[in-house]
Every structure is written in structure tokens, then in C-alpha cells.
Amino acid sequence: MNTETQLGAALTISDLTVDYGGGPVLHGVNMDLVPGEVVALLGANGAGKTTLLGALTGRVPVSDGKLIFDGTDLRQLRTEDRARLGLALVPDGQSIVAELTVEENLRLGALWRHQGHARERAIRGIYEMFEPLERRKHADGHQLSGGERQMLALGRALIAEPRLIALDEPSLGLAPLVVVQIMRTLRATAKERGLTVLLAEQNVTGALSIADRGIVLNLGRVVVDAEASTLADDAALRHAYLGF
Template sequence: MSAAGLLTVRGLVAGYGAAPVLHAVDLRVPRGAIVAVVGANGAGKTTLLRSLSGMLPLTAGRITLDGEDLRGVPVEQLVRRGLAHVPEGRGVVAELTVDENLRLGGLWRRDRADAARALDEVYQLFEPLARRRRQLGHQLSGGERQMLALGRALVGRPRVLLLDEPSLGLAPRVVAQIMALLRQLRDGTGLTVLLVEQNVRSALSVADQGVVMALGRVVATAPAARLRDDEDLRHAYLGF
């Protein structure tokens, strides 16, 4: 894992209307790492991902991907440059089949042969999806929908995956599978992941680094294992 910051945030201020939610947020996501952003409800975690993916305009600050300034870049161009966002709630198109949902993730790609290879790789990675490729999105279980949302993002071969609350509403067994998959992707493909997660234990168990947010600010950044072992910090900000 390289120490170089693939995704870097400096002085980010963003919010809804005139009220800022994020206050001068600094963040660095090293290449090939899983960085978990944790904190209580209302800490600004989802707002952070929406700002990074272009869904929410910045009031101030700078976002760079591999040194390239992303401020003002349209959402569709961010995807082409390697930034994939899997939002909370998964966002599966219920009326489309599994296969159609996955193909949406690669529609913009010019290398059709590699897009087809990426689709095959997703089916190998998610065997339940391969078995249900002709079924509609609304016919899937919660865990399968999460796999589908992840798979659709991976078909685009992102450099950075922004993943918002992947454990939401899922059984503990399925959550463990999703977290193990993230580790597998990091180790096997070098995928860089910025993970926002309410399930703090699960997030820190898979992450290389942890970032703790409170009231729209970063209050701690450290190796994930150190955050797990810091009793005072856990009690103050993480609730366990």
C-alpha cells in the first residue's frame, strides 16, 4: 500500500442552503487503502461523500484525485476520471434486471471488450448475482441489492470507491461478507475505498485507517487498530 494520497481533501466546507454541515474538513485517502469515516448520526459523513462525488457543491476547499483538481467537474466526468459513489440505500433500478443494472455501470466506457471483461469479473465475484442475472432488482434480497450496487460501480473500473453505509439494514452475516469483499478487492486489485459506516466495529475491522467525524469536523485520524484501542476516543465519539 502506497502512502501517497490518491484522494485528498483540504479545507472542505459544504452544506445545504446557507447552513454549512462540513467545516474545514481535511482528509487524505492513500492509494490502495481502505479508509473508514465513522461517527455518530449527524456527524456529516454522508454529506462528505456527496460533496466528493459532485452531488453537493462546495462552499470552500479543494478536492484532488491523483493531483487533479476536481472542484466544479460535472458528476459524469468524475465517474469517467475514476470516482464511483455507491450511496446509502443502494440505488438499484428496481424495474431492470440484474444484468441490465450492471451494464449501466459500463455504458460510458469506450473499451467495450474490457467492459465485458469487467462484467464477467463481477459475476465471478458475486455468485448470487450470476445465478439471478435475469431477475428484476425488486426481486432481490437486501444483501443481493447491495452486491448489485457494488458490482455496478466496479464495472466502471473505478480508482476510488465511495461507499456509504453498506451495512444498512443487512443481517450481520451479510455485513461480514461485504466487509470481507472490500478487503479482497483492496488486496486483489488495489482498489482504494473511502467507507462511511455507522457500524463502527465492522468498519474499523476492515479499514487501514480511520477518520472520526463529529459535528461536521474531523476530530481524529489514525490507523484503524489504534482507534479501536483508544477507549477514551471510542467513548467520546463512537458510543462503545
């Protein structure tokens, strides 16, 4: 097994329950992810996708269940310790520092993972992955287009070399060509590095086009867990849970 493949990590979610305001938002959710796998997490607004990602990264308290990341119980770890273990979140709204330049954002992302020449190589790797960022490397975050900000948010997460990356609506509000580029980059990176990807998306067609599997949430419960191609071809299921 090469070094890149070893970066991946397995995730097992067992009987996960999250309560808000006295009522459950997630009800006994179960799923398994394996290294190098791209999983599309689908469902209507309010289905529980963002809550699930928040529980995974420690931003949302868990009422019951297990979150086992490569043999480690995540519920015992703080959010920052989960990140150091190799779990990254790119939240809805794009997690960049708007007052910093593109390059400063990338250096911040690389701060505790890379030093010296290794950091410079890592930054060059992100520029090769997202060419528009190199042309804008001296621009402040607030000067970027929506697509450039999303590329920077993803680049800043990837430069820390996560083993699992969770993304919340990365295509929201972006032009179709930018969405295609981001989706293709995610797929290629997952396969090259053995990176595990959990992709929460309203853009069902785009998500399934790069995913190995699709998991559908409905009212906080897993109602479908199937190969992406099977889900894309099942019109009745799509109509029932995904609205198209």
C-alpha cells in the same frame, strides 16, 4: 508497478467547508487518501459523513476548500466527469435500477468502460466476486433481497473500474453474514486493484475490521485520524465519539 495497482488514485481534501441553510455542516475538513487504502469514515448521525461524500462526487455544493483527485481539482468538474475520471459513489439506499435485471444493471454499469468481449469478461468477474448474483442474473432488481441489492450496487460500481470508490452505509439493514461478505470483498478488491476506498459507516466494528485507517467526524469536524487498530482498541475515544 502492475496495471492493477495503477488503477488507484490519491485524494487530498483541504479546508473543505460546506454550508446548508446559512450555517456550516462541514468545517475546514482535511484528509488524505492513498491508492489501495481503505479508510473508514465514522461518526454519529448528523456528523457530516453523507455530506462529505456528496461534496466529493459533486452532489453537494462546496463553499470553500480543495478536492484534489490524483492531481485534478474536482471542483472544476461536473458529477459525470468525476465519474469518468474514476470516482464512484454507492449511496445509501442502493443505486440499482429496480426494473432491470441483475445482468442488465451490470451491463449498464459497464456501458462506457467496456465493449464486446471485455464487457462479458467484466460481468463474469463480478459474478465470481458475488456468486449470489449469478444465480439471480435474470431476476429484476426489485425481486432481490437487501443483501443481493447491495452486492449488485457495489458490483455495478466496480465494473466501471473506478480508482476511488465512496460508499455510504453499505451494511445498513443487512444480515451479519452478508455484511461480512461485502466487507471482505471490499478489502480484497482494494488490495488487488490498488483501489482507494472511503467507507462511511455506522457499523463501526465492521468498518474498522477491514480499514487501514479510521477518520472520525463530529459535528462536521475531523476529531480523530488514526490507524484502524488504534481506534478499535481505544475505548475512551470510542465512548466519546462513537457511542460504544
